[in-house]
Structure formats: C-alpha cells, structure tokens
Amino acid sequence: MTMLQISNLTKRYGRQTALDNVDLSIAPGERVALLGHNGAGKSTLMKLVLGLLAPSGGDITVAGHAPGSKAARDLTAYLPENIAFHPSLTGREQIRHFLRLRGRPASQADALLAKVGLADAARRRIGTYSKGMRQRVGLAQALIGNPALMVLDEPTSGLDPVSRREFYALLDELAVRGTAILMSSHALSEVEARTDRIAILSKGRKVADGSLNVLRTDAALPLTVQLRPQPGYTSQVAAAFPEAKQAGDVLTLTCAQTDKLNVLTRITAVRDTIQDFDFLPPSLDDIYVQISRSAA
Amino acid sequence: MLLRIVSTFHIEFAIALRNRWLSIAVVMMVLFSLVLSIAGSAPTGPLGVDRLSVTVASLTSLSVYLVPLMALVISFDAIAGEIERGTLPLYLAYPVSRGEMLVGKLAAQLVLIIIAVCLGYGAAALVAFWFSGPVAMDGLPALLRLVWTSVLLGAVFLSLGQMISGLSRRPSAAAGLAIGLWLVAVVLYDLGLLAAIVADDGGVFTTRVFPWLLVANPADALRIYNLAASDAVGAASGLAGAAQSIALWKPLASLLIWVVLAAGLARLAFGTVKP
Secondary structure, three states: OOOEEEEEEEEEEOOEEEEEEEEEEEOOOOEEEEEOOOOOOHHHHHHHHOOOOOOOEEEEEEOOEOOOOHHHHHHEEEEOOOOOOOOOOEHHHHHHHHHHHOOOOHHHHHHHHHHOOOHHHOOOEHHHOOHHHHHHHHHHHHOOOOOOEEEEOOOOOOOOHHHHHHHHHHHHHHHHOOOEEEEEEOOHHHHOOOOOEEEEEEOOEEEEEEOHHHHHHHHOOOEEEEEEEOOOOHHHHHHHOOOOEEEOOEEEEEEOHHHHHHHHHHHHHOHHHEEEEEEEOOOHHHHHHHHHHHHO | OHHHHHHHHHHHHHHHHHOOHHHHHHHHHHHHHHHHHHHOOOOHHHHOOOHHHHHHHHHHHHHHHHHHHHHHHHHOOOOHHHHHHOOHHHHHHOOOOHHHHHHHHHHHHHHHHHHHHHHHHHHHHHHHHHHHHHHHHHHHHHHHHHHHHHHHHHHHHHHHHHHHHHHHOOHHHHHHHHHHHHHHHHHHHHHHHHHHHHHHOOOHHHHHHHHHHHHHOHHHHHHHHHHHHOHHHHHHHOOHHHHHOOOOHHHHHHHHHHHHHHHHHHHHHHHOOOO
16 A cells, blocks of 8 residues: 555646656655755655646545545645744744644644644744744644655754754654655755655656665765875885875775775785775765766 | 634734734724814814714725725735745645635734724714714714725725735735735826816716726725715715715625625635745
C-alpha cells in the first residue's frame, strides 16, 4: 500500500517544463527527502501533491484520493517554505485557528506548542519570534491530528543544529506511527541521513531515488587519503606515492572505493616513514553535487 | 463550514483590533460626526427642520467619502497580505474553501464598520438631542436609515478592497490601487458626471443617462437614497429636487446589487490567485 503515488507527473508553465515525467511513491511510515537546487521543481511537486496546482500530465493520488479533494486535504499536513504568519497574532491564537479549521478542539493548541518547544512563547505575538520559532509554529500546525501524509517544504531552514535534531526526532515519532513524510531540502547534509529514502530532482527530472547507501554507491566517488610522514621522511613517502599531492607536510591522494585495501597495503609497506594517515569518505554534499551534475 | 468561517472571523477581528483599525475607524467617525453635527447647527431655524435631520444631511456626505475609504483601508491586505506572509498556500491546503475565507474576513471587517458607524452617528445623535431635546426624535428614522445604508456601502467597498487585494497580489500595490479606486468612485466619478451635464446642457444625457449613471455608483446611490427618503433631510441638503426625480427603489436596489456583485467579484479575483 502506498500513501502517496505519483506517476509520470509533468508540469509545464508555458514553454518551460518545471517537472518532467516524475514518478515517486511513499509508503506509510516512510520518510522521503526530496533534494534539488533552487528551481529544480521541489516546491512545484509539493504544490501539485497538495492540489494547489493542476498537473499538465500524469497522476497523483493521496491514499487513493485526488489531490486537493476534501478527503486528501483532511489527510495531508503541509509546511510551506518561508512561512511568516501574521505578526499581530500569538502563537497560541494561530494554532487554535488552525485546529478549528481542521475541526479539532482548539484546546489542543498548548500541547502542540509544547511539543515543538514553544510552551513559554505561546502567549507572545509571532512578530516577536525568531525565524526558527516561526518555523516551529509552522511545524506545530503540521502536527495537528496525526496526519497520514506530511508535506514539508524546506522544514529545517532557519533551525539551529540542536532544533534540527529535535525536529528529526519528531519526524521519527510520526513515522513510527505510520505517517508518510515528504520533505524537501537543498542539501544532502541537511537531511543528515535521517530519512529512509532520498529522491533528487534536477531541472524537473528525477535523477536519483534510493537510500543514502545506494546513492553513495551510485555516485562512485573516490575516497581521499591523507598521509602525514614522520619528520624528515617526506621525500621518501612522496617517492612511494608518486600520485600524491603535497601541501605543507601532508600528502593527499584519492582512491577508488574498491581500491582501499591496496592503498592500505602500500601504506603498511612504508609504515616506518608514516606518522599518521586517514581515509576520508566523500561528504554528503560531494555525493549530491556529483549525482546532480552527472545527470545534467 | 460555519465553524471555519467563525474561526476566520475570530482571528481577523483579533488582527484588526491589534492593528488599531477599529480604534482609528471609530475615532475618525466620531470626530467627523461631532464636528459636522456641532458645526451644522447654524441653519436650523429658518428651514423649519429639526436639528437631527440637518445633521443627517451632513453625515450623508461623511458616509459617502469616509465609509468607502475606511472599508478599502481595512480590506486591501486581505489576500495580498496572506500571499506576502506565505500563509496562503497553507490555508488553501487546509479543508477551508476560498469562499469561506472571504466570508470570514468580510464579516470581521464589516463588524468594524458597523461599530465605527454606530458610534460615530450615535455621537451625532446625542449632540442633536442635547441641543434641541425631544424634537430631534423626528430625525431618528433618517439617522437609522443612514446607519444601515452606510453599512451596506461599507460591505460593497470591503469586497472591492478584497478584489483589489486578490488582483494585485502585493500589499503595497493593493494599497495604491485602493486609494485609486476611492478617488475614482467617490471623487472623480461625480466630477465627470458634472462635467458631462454641463457639456450636455439639458440634452438627452442629462435626462436619460445621467440618473442611471448616478444610481449605478454605490456611493451616489447611498446619497440619493438617504436624501430622497426623507423630505426633511432633502430640504436640509438643498438637493431635494435632484434626488426626488429618481424613484426611491432604484438607489436602494443599486446598493443591494452592489453588495452581492462586489462580493462575487472578490471571489472571482481570489480564484485567479495561484498559490
């Protein structure tokens, strides 16, 4: 069973194609990150899922319902990008309003605000909130009524690292209870491997879809090896590793994933001349850039 | 549905209170009403008209100018503000319809207009009673008529303000357009008609087209209806002749049609907004 099913989705604005034949499905309890540069089509895809825009082609269903239908809206929670809310309202008033719009008791507002760490600020006007606090108000409204599908547009932007951890802890809790989560981000490092699957959009096309490990393998990026020779042995080490580049007293070379053991053997062969060494895996951002670039 | 409209009403009213729209509107209405009712006391005796009727004649002009301005100022942010804050796509993803949002906002804004008009014109009535005693009772029906027609006019311009808000999508552009609409509808329209009458010099335009054009403008419709519905008010305004040549139902029908038409236009304009 899938909560969100997208097939052959295409969206054109005039002659410009914002989304080109995109397929994506999310099962209940699955957390999927949607990655892409600005303008890659992430927000467009989300607005199509919410029924705010009409597709030019393809199909979307939310638990079998058409996007934007009453049933789909009741099941779906949304957090738009860069949401500000009215500065004159308090966080509490705003959440009580959102609860009533969903036909839920407004008395749940305090519990929701406490859940996102805004219990103390609940009675203050949103105008006095920081960007991170406003983002938490947005998150609080998205938590209303344990939604079956959550659509979060760049939810971690504006959150400090501690808040981001708390946010992912909340997502984990929701996913355990069966909520399907689609969240966008512009960087793989933001997602921090806290999602089950990662889909990458580039210029409106889906160029990758899989777990972080799958993406790592697909990107096939080499590791970076750093060697620090014993004092006075730099030239010997450089001779043993002619492909290495020297910067200060550190020698750097790259090595394919499959070649790790060979390099290690070469290092042990000259172990007396080496003070220290490191194998550095490619960073999440390197992987992301590689995949986006190779697809372009 | 009702719950969602009531909640929207609730939240919009809270915003209007905090933005001081209510206090500004009330202060403006009370201040102008007091000035007009006190200053308008001079010509009472010789006309044989009670003091309140004279005041109502002055207040009619106040309604024509001030109520549309207040309504536009209160409503221009209705949709453009939601777009700017990024809350519009969120609301549209909720189980709430665009129509429900507009009705909730309109109701909250209309309550502001009702409060401001009642307090302002109530103050004028108090002044009239204070100075001339029970005789002022004669003018009370005219004052009540002015109150409810002013509220109708307010509803028209609130919806027109929402329409502008939906069409312009940015609060700053909406504010500019709102002022422009006020100038055209309330000031330039009448000047244009006046110029046309002078140029026409009693021809077909003056006798056939002009009355309809006058009635077609909701602000003029309010003026004519209030002046024509009361002999005393008409006499005090000195415009009785002009007003009474038009059947009473026409300006009233115009006002009522405008209330519905403007709300429909606002809904259409909101419908064109792509989140």
